Amino acid sequence: EADIYQTPRYLVIGTGKKITLECSQTMGHDKMYWYQQDPGMELHLIHYSYGVNSTEKGDLSSESTVSRIRTEHFPLTLESARPSHTSQYLCASTRQDGNTGELFFGEGSRLTVL
């Protein structure tokens, strides 16, 4: 079982609200990721981190921001949510050990913006 947790699992909010999606892992992994999964199932990398104080933009442009102050914690924030942000957000982590390690995923946070 993977020890990576996301909260909330489901969130319905109104336009203009600020939201933070939490992601925590207890495996001591250096690398963490945020993926956005659209209704067609495709996964898009929006942010990643190599370790504490490291954050990078992913392949898909996103209005969200992330921070990595502690190894185990990688929250994602939307300052002003819009209906176009409605999606499922998946957090993942892996050890810093080359190409062969697997990613461990959280169960996802499904965001609906009205």
Added chain:
Amino acid sequence: GNSVTQMEGPVTLSEEAFLTINCTYTATGYPSLFWYVQYPGEGLQLLLKATKADDKGSNKGFEATYRKETTSFHLEKGSVQVSDSAVYFCALRQTIQGAQKLVFGQGTRLTINP
């Protein structure tokens, strides 16, 4: 750039049927290849992987062989069960200019009818 192309879904089969989900990739060098599975309402979890040419990954009756000559990593199972209903993602992982990249295919939704 690197890319992964999966067989278009959805795929619907009867229980005990033979399953093949095609996956081909484009990459320079020697990426590692993965199949992830996403059950309804959950995050992704690793199903199997192969890290070099001719390796065969296997798990839960599923198999996939890393074929460098055809740049393929097709997923197969001899006799599917209703519990195999899920979305399956093919992925590759490779280090490019010092950055580790994990690229997913678009996913294939599999439904098994009793």
